[in-house]
Amino acid sequence: MNREEYLNAVAAELRGLTSYERAAVRRELEGHIEDHAEALRAHGYPEDEAEARAAERMGDPAETGRGIARLYHPAWLWAERVAGALIAVMALELFLGFGGLGGVAGSVYARFCKPDDAHVTALDERMEIGNDVVRLYGINRYSDGQEDGVELWLCAYDRVPTGVVAQNIWGWSAVTANGEERVRYADGGGWSNARVTYCHIKVPLEPGDKTVALRFERFGEAVERAVDLTEVLP
Amino acid sequence: MRNVKRLYTRRARALRRAAVALALLLFCNVVLHIGYLLPIQAIRLVEESEGVYEPTRAVMKQWRPNMMHLTDRLYLNEGEHSLSLGCTHLTPLGWDDSFVWPGDAFDGGDVQAGVVDMSRKGHERLLVFYGRVRGTEDVTLTANAVRRDWDDAAQTERIRVYGHGVGEEDCLVRGGYTYFIFVEPDPVMEKLQQFPTSYQLVVNRGEEHFSCDIERTASVLWG
Numbered sequence: 001m002n003r004e005e006y007l008n009a010v011a012a013e014l015r016g017l018t019s020y021e022r023a024a025v026r027r028e029l030e031g032h033i034e035d036h037a038e039a040l041r042a043h044g045y046p047e048d049e050a051e052a053r054a055a056e057r058m059g060d061p062a063e064t065g066r067g068i069a070r071l072y073h074p075a076w077l078w079a080e081r082v083a084g085a086l087i088a089v090m091a092l093e094l095f096l097g098f099g100g101l102g103g104v105a106g107s108v109y110a111r112f113c114k115p116d117d118a119h120v121t122a123l124d125e126r127m128e129i130g131n132d133v134v135r136l137y138g139i140n141r142y143s144d145g146q147e148d149g150v151e152l153w154l155c156a157y158d159r160v161p162t163g164v165v166a167q168n169i170w171g172w173s174a175v176t177a178n179g180e181e182r183v184r185y186a187d188g189g190g191w192s193n194a195r196v197t198y199c200h201i202k203v204p205l206e207p208g209d210k211t212v213a214l215r216f217e218r219f220g221e222a223v224e225r226a227v228d229l230t231e232v233l234p
Numbered sequence: 235m236r237n238v239k240r241l242y243t244r245r246a247r248a249l250r251r252a253a254v255a256l257a258l259l260l261f262c263n264v265v266l267h268i269g270y271l272l273p274i275q276a277i278r279l280v281e282e283s284e285g286v287y288e289p290t291r292a293v294m295k296q297w298r299p300n301m302m303h304l305t306d307r308l309y310l311n312e313g314e315h316s317l318s319l320g321c322t323h324l325t326p327l328g329w330d331d332s333f334v335w336p337g338d339a340f341d342g343g344d345v346q347a348g349v350v351d352m353s354r355k356g357h358e359r360l361l362v363f364y365g366r367v368r369g370t371e372d373v374t375l376t377a378n379a380v381r382r383d384w385d386d387a388a389q390t391e392r393i394r395v396y397g398h399g400v401g402e403e404d405c406l407v408r409g410g411y412t413y414f415i416f417v418e419p420d421p422v423m424e425k426l427q428q429f430p431t432s433y434q435l436v437v438n439r440g441e442e443h444f445s446c447d448i449e450r451t452a453s454v455l456w457g
Contacts, residue, residue: 073245076247077248084251087251097269
């Protein structure tokens with residue numbers, strides 16, 4: 001029995017293997033036979049005889065084939081196919097959702113950002129509410145002719161950079177001075193997305209106000225923080 | 235010298251692919267918040283973005299195909315301080331969120347209820363009534379949509395109330411409360427081709443009979 005005949009006899013027993021697996025098994029056996037035949041040729045055996053002896057040393061081809069086929073359980077083939085399909089779907093998800101990584105960068109940036117206006121005093125006051133953190137990162141005085149007050153520069157992000165922030169967090173905020181609610185105007189600002197949100201809040205002040213208090217209240221959680229105004233007041 | 239190529243077994247290949255798939259799945263779920271395999275994951279994500287920080291549990295779940303998507307699934311989630319209606323749907327890329335409408339549930343009242351109206355182009359307008367009523371036995375509920383108009387001729391307000399009883403299949407009794415999710419085509423829109431002006435929940439609880447206005451409302455537009 002030469003090499004080809006041996007390999008064909010083994011292949012006949014490899015039922016249930018995919019064409020890729022059959023080819024791989026064939027290559028593997030072919031390699032073993034070739035290694036052995038090469039050693040025999042080095043010992044002076046003629047080409048044909050070296051190959052025939054090497055094939056013979058591989059054992060009964062039918063038994064070898066059945067033994068190999070037993071190693072290829074169909075359940076693992078299905079597991080491999082399911083996992084392959086999942087990888088394909090996840091790769092598509094990655095492609096479609098790749099832009100979400102920009103939000104993670106935005107969330108990290110919000111932890112260290114400073115006001116981009118020279119007239120704003122940089123602060124770094126953090127309040128934790130639930131999973132989110134509200135950060136007061138700047139404060140400045142404003143005067144629009146009718147009223148004087150302070151403008152608070154705020155951002156909010158999840159404690160974990162990959163987490164999402166409550167989008168309506170500014171809706172549950174209250175700013176008080178001397179116990180009165182004073183928010184006159186609030187708007188966005190900065191680069192808001194699902195993971196970070198920015199807000200500027202204007203608080204009109206009256207003579208004698210030395211602090212304002214930021215309060216967040218939501219579903220049983222309430223957090224309050226007083227902000228000292230001495231640095232920005234004349 | 236022959237080129238030796240390692241012969242992987244099916245098991246090794248399957249495990250290797252499964253490990254790669256799991257790593258990708260975790261990355262998509264945790265970092266990109268997509269590709270959820272479970273509907274509750276999508277609901278939890280929206281709960282967090284709606285500011286429901288406390289742990290919640292799903293009290294009721296209902297398949298409601300074709301409300302907005304083919305595979306809509308409603309969740310009534312309860313926490314210590316919140317009660318939320320959530321909707322999610324299955325896409326080829328996993329479970330995706332539609333909305334979560336949270337509300338306070340710590341006021342100690344007997345009734346916490348809300349309404350979400352859903353309008354979808356080319357489809358009838360739907361009302362989703364949800365909430366909980368304290369009491370477990372002999373509780374029957376009627377969900378009403380109300381239209382109030384000023385009648386110039388009669389110089390009176392004209393009030394028209396349309397409603398349906400909430401079926402047993404839409405209720406769940408647990409822990410001293412009767413929970414409900416009730417979906418119906420908007421009766422005011424059906425009969426008057428106008429939007430309701432308010433919503434009510436009528437509660438029959440044993441000998442007690444009372445109605446309350448539902449103030450927690452939201453609208454979802456789709457398509």
